[in-house]
Amino acid sequence: MSKKILVVDDASLIRHVAAKALKEAGFEAVLASNGQEGLNVLEQHEIDFIFSDINMPIMSGMEMVRRVRKNDKYRFIPIVMLTTETKMELQNEAKELGVKAWLVKPFNKDKFLLVLSKILG
Amino acid sequence: MILDNLTALTIYEVETLQDIFILALKEQENILLDMAKIDKIDIVGIQLLLSMVSTVKASQKTIKLINVKDTVLQQIKISNTQIALGLDV
Amino acid sequence: MTEELEIFLEDCDDQLQMMEDALVDMQSNGASESTIGTIFRAVHTIKGSAGMFGFDDIVTFAHTGENLFDSIRQGDVGVCEEMISLFLLCKDHMEVLINLLTEDKELSAAQKEVGHNLIQRLEGYLPRAQIKEENIEDIPSTIVIEAAKWHISIRFHKDFFTTGMSINSVFKFFNKVGKVLKIQPIIYNIPSIEDINPLHPYIGFEVCLLADLSKSEVEDIFEFIQEDVDLYIFLCDDSDEYNTLVSIRKEPELKNELINAKFIDEDTLIEPELIIPTVEEKEEIVLNQKEEEIVLNQKEEEIVLNQKEEEEEEIVLNQKEEEEEIVLNQKEEEEEIVLNQKEEEEIVLNKKEESSEPKKKAVSSLRVDSSKIDILINYMSEISITNSRILTLIDDEGSEIGETVIHMKQLLEFVSDGIMDMRMVKVGDSFNKFRRIVSDTAKKIGKDVDFVISGEDTELDKTVVERISDPLLHMLRNSIDHGVELPEDRVACGKPAQGRVDLRAYQDSGTIVIEIEDNGKGLDRDRILAKAIENGSVKKNNNLSDSEIYKLIFSAGLSTAETVSAISGRGVGMDVVKRNIEDLRGSVEIESTIGQGSKITIRLPLTLAVIDGFLLQVGDTKYIIPLENIKECIELTTIEQESLNGNEFINVRGEVLPLLDIRLLLGENKSITERQNIVIVYFGKKIVGLLVDELLGEHQTVIKSLGIVFDQLSGISGASVLGSGEIALIFDVARLIELRNEG
Incomplete structure (x- = not known):
């Protein structure tokens, strides 16, 4: 049973690259373009792992994480934030929500795959 | 005892499971833990099992895990905890 | 064309336009931060976006520019005009590369050549070290990392x-x-199941991993969980x-666990009590070592010193401060007090049971x-100065x-001596830390070396010890690499196959002497020359x-080793x-004596x-003048003074000394006093007579650095404030x- 990974990013370029890399590595990729869509996906799929951007329209990544951590059904899902800049305040806020892994954009496919194998084995 | 309602033994279940275990410890002398329905385990679940096993042993009772599925056993073996859990492998 | 590619190309257009605008601005108004x-x-x-598509030509090119x-x-x-025009050319080339993508064409040979030339010109402006670093990055295949067993x-x-x-991942x-x-x-x-918080981790792991990785690469595996794990990584073959x-x-069971799981033999593990002095962190000073340090906490083998965890927290807290700690061990009977210099003091009191055997004694230590x-030393010196000042003000010692x-x-x-x-x-x-490095180094280059340490008990200022450590290591490596011959060569010269390197320390007239001596082939005088x-x-x-020729090996850029090995350097070390x-x-x-070996002698001040x-x-x-350097003082008579006039040497009891x-x-200026004196000073084996005016007597001196401004002042090492408030130069x-x- 392959693991299901949710990728939340409003930039189609990122989603494209991530999806391609995930498929190549034998994972199932589920894509969402903002936090709200991400939450919808979580309701419908059993997700093993989330990659999420922060700045997105409709619902930000941070807000999505907050809601994920409040939901008993999936509050312990591992999450990696995708980000362009490493702002300390954002990181600290995320840390309190139990998100401590960051992946700085832009990244290439290889880096992405390496991250996946470090986190998912 | 059969873990009836559970199919997984992960971080989502450990709090419930702790209560079940404490109750079992009070009521039973020798505990047989039937894992037939469990098909998912993680390190948090393993740690709880380890706690249970050592608590039972300390109170001069016995505990045995039976019908452990292969997928579960695999996870246990990754952390090399099978011996501490008393699994014959 | 995919949607993504379109986004990428549009974005590139924008970026290139911004770049061109900025460059043009730079040409007319000069470079600004913005x-x-x-x-x-x-x-x-x-570069980043191109990387996501795997457009390597663009990435490589942009990477150099970015650097x-x-x-x-x-x-x-600095930015010069030439550089700006070069960058405009680069911008054009990037445009070409990107346009090729749009047309889905390959790069032509001529275009490749253009790109190559531009990269070379860009690199020409890069600071050297950076190019070197880049090269290492570019050719990782040539660096072979040996498979290492990591714990x-x-x-x-x-x-x-x-x-x-x-963690299973x-x-x-x-x-x-x-x-x-x-x-x-x-x-x-x-x-136990009743007490456990099932969401908190209590479990831990000891792992032995065989991998072609460096320590930092191993640490890197934990990149995404590093915030929440506490790691200790080292090479398995290091029993220390x-x-x-x-x-x-601080887990009393860990020792047995490691032995039972066969990570180590029982013999390798020292009893935890004895660890304290040997495995002490470099940052720590242990005092009172002369006294037997036995920390016996009856039932528990708990070590209250070495609280690595606390230390780490502490370091985080005091990041600005030097990350040094001192452990003072004071012999006191009843209690063991550990004071940690962080926001909270932690006091552990281990009451000694009355029934305990008389031999057991607790050591009280203060960190x-x-x-x-x-800071204390600084204030002490101020107090001493102030006190001397009072004495001069009173003007009546009686x-x-x-x-x-x-x-x-x-x-x-007394107080300042104590401090x-x-x-x-x-x-x-x-010194003992060198053992392993010496044996590793010798092994690596196929040499058999007996490394003998003596004078371990010699005491030296902590700062000096720390700062001398790297130079010593370098010289030891040199001795093994260049000094000691290969076993077969040694046998051929009629020497025992095993070479010997001595590391000695002893006190000698107010200085500490450290010697590194090997019985290798000695320095080749002619080759150095x-x-x-x-x-x-x-x-x-x-x-x-x-001896002057041998001293040349300490000058920059001189390495006589025929093959530059990885062990000792390229002549950048000894200077x-x-x-x-x-x-x-x-x-x-x-x-040095050819065929018999060399000896390096280092003299250091005690403090x-x-x-x-x-x-x-x-x-x-x-x-x-530091008292330790003074041999004797000679008062000159007026006649002697005249006969001395202009002389560069003086005859002291038949011995001719340079003056x-x-x-x-x-x-x-010319002195007011008629009389002149000669102070004969020595350093090591060299003696010189200093012609001075008046001798004023002994003086306890607290050295103050003169700062960068006076750094150039040759022959002066610092200054001291006298009781009168005057400054004296040292x-x-x-x-x-x-x-x-030098004349």
Whole structure:
């Protein structure tokens, strides 16, 4: 049973690259373009792992994480934030929500795959 | 005892499971833990099992895990905890 | 064309346009922080996006540009007009590369050539070190990392489980990068089912991993969980590290666990009690080592010193301060007090049971940040100065108040001696660390070396010990690499196959002497000389003595090793070594006999902060000579003075000594006093007579650095404030002797 990974990013370029890399590595990729869509996906799929951007329209990544951590059904899902800049305040806020892994954009496919194998084995 | 309602033994279940275990410890002398329905385990679940096993042993009772599925056993073996859990492998 | 590619191309267009605007602005208005920033970001963004598509041509090209602009941003490289035109060309080339993508065409040979040329021109502006670093990055295949057996000790912080991250994934990843030889779950910390908080991690792991990875690469595996894991990683074959591990984990069961799981033999593990002095962190000073240090806490083998965990927290807290700690062990009977210099003091009281055997004694220790001692030393010197000032103000030492002040002075000396003593450490700990490196080094190059350490108990100022450590290591490596011959060569010369390297420390007239002696092939006088003539540091027709020639190995850029090995350097080492030693007010000398070996002798002052000095006057200025350097003082009669006039030597009881006229050297005015004196000073084996005016007597001197402004002042090592408030300059005798010999 392959693991299901949710990728939340409003930039189609990122989603494209991530999806391609995930498929190549034998994972199932589920894509969402903002936090709200991400939450919808979580309701419908059993997700093993989330990659999420922060700045997105409709619902930000941070807000999505907050809601994920409040939901008993999936509050312990591992999450990696995708980000362009490493702002300390954002990181600290995320840390309190139990998100401590960051992946700085832009990244290439290889880096992405390496991250996946470090986190998912 | 059969873990009836559970199919997984992960971080989502450990709090419930702790209560079940404490109750079992009070009521039973020798505990047989039937894992037939469990098909998912993680390190948090393993740690709880380890706690249970050592608590039972300390109170001069016995505990045995039976019908452990292969997928579960695999996870246990990754952390090399099978011996501490008393699994014959 | 895909939607993504379209986005990428549009973005590139924008970035290139911004870049061009900024460059044009730069041409007319000069470079500003904002234009440099704009260009850097543009190049960076293009590189990043291109990387996601795997457009390697663009990435490589942009990468070089990005590096250069980063150097410019950091201020390492200045911007010139040529560079701006070069960058405009680069921008054009990037445009070409991107347009090719749109048309889905390959790069033509001519275009490749253009790109290659541009990269070379860009690199021409890069600081050297950076190109080197890049090259290493570019050719990783040539760097072979030997497969190493790493021990990885893992414990978790309480949030680890709730972040959802999985340690099993890490274990799986281990098997991707290498081979897991052993995983031992550490389960004795897991509470009973009634007491456990199932969401908190109590479990830990000891892992042995065989992988072609460096330590930082191993650490990197934990990149995404590093916040919540507590790691201790070391090479499995280092048994010392296992002792450290046992002591930092503070888990009484760990020792047996490691033995049972066969990570180590029982013999390798020292009893935790004895670990303290040997495995002490480099940052720590252990005092009172003369006394047997037995920490016996009856039932528990808990080590309260070495609280690595706390230390780490502490370091985080005091990041600005030096990360040094001092452990003071005081012998007291009843309690063991550990004071941690963080926001909270932690006091552990272990009441000694009355029934315990008389042999057992608890050592009370106090851990203090060493910067606090430095502050104390500084204040001590201020107090001493103030006290001396009072004495001069009273002007009547016989009065009651005068006597009190004199008594006070004595007490102050006791206190400052005591404080200074806290800084002293035995060199043994530091020396013993060399053992492994020496044996590794020897093994690596196929040499058989008996490494003998003596004088471990010699005490030296902690700062000196720390700062001398690297130079010593470098010289030891040199001895093994260049000194000791290969076993077969040794046998061929009729020597025993095993070479010998001695590391000695002892005290000698107020200085500490450290010697490194090997019985190898000795220095090749002719080759050193040839090399020095070749690189122009010595003239062809010279009258250099042997020892002067040997000293040349301490000058920059001189390495006579025929093959430059990875062990000892490319002639960039020994000059740095010499400078480091001189910075500590020490000196270094070398003796050598061809075929029999060489000996390097390092002399160091006992301590850096206070010296016993001899106060004297030349012209209008007061000077201090460290007492340890003074051989004798000679008062000159007027007649002698005249006969001496202009002479460069003086005859003292039949011995001819070189003479140095301080007044001439430092441009002092002619003195008011008629009489002149000669102070004969020595450093190591060299002796010089200093011609000075008035001798004023002994003086305890607290050295104050003169700061960068006076750094150039040759022959002066610092200054001291006298009781009167006057400033006296302290002579750097080693340098003075050199000055005299240089003429």
